[in-house]
Amino acid sequence: MTEPAMPFALDKDGVRLAVRLVPRASRNGIDGIVQGTDGRPVLQIRLLAPPVEGAANKALIAYLAEMLHLRKGSISIRSGETARFKILFIEGDxxxxxxxxEHWVACAGG
Structure with a gap:
């Protein structure tokens, strides 16, 4: 049995992460790894924040920083500012x- 593909990969100076954001959700949390519209794996994240004036993007960065114990400044959106599908870059080791x-996804059951 092969392991499912992961929505993240090593990149120069950090990690590239594919995310599908579900704003205005009933809770903050992850749904695990789902298949994107292009067939590639994405990490689906639900947030309470609405997709208005960048609120959901700010909440996404804050949520990831908190869950991964990183500074908010080390996480940036590379593409998808106004879309549900986003490519993020997480700077660091x-x-x-x-x-x-991997630990976070495993603990969430994804």
Missing amino acids: GPAIIAKL
């Missing part, structure tokens, strides 16, 4: 960040 992401 790539292998350590990937280990945190």
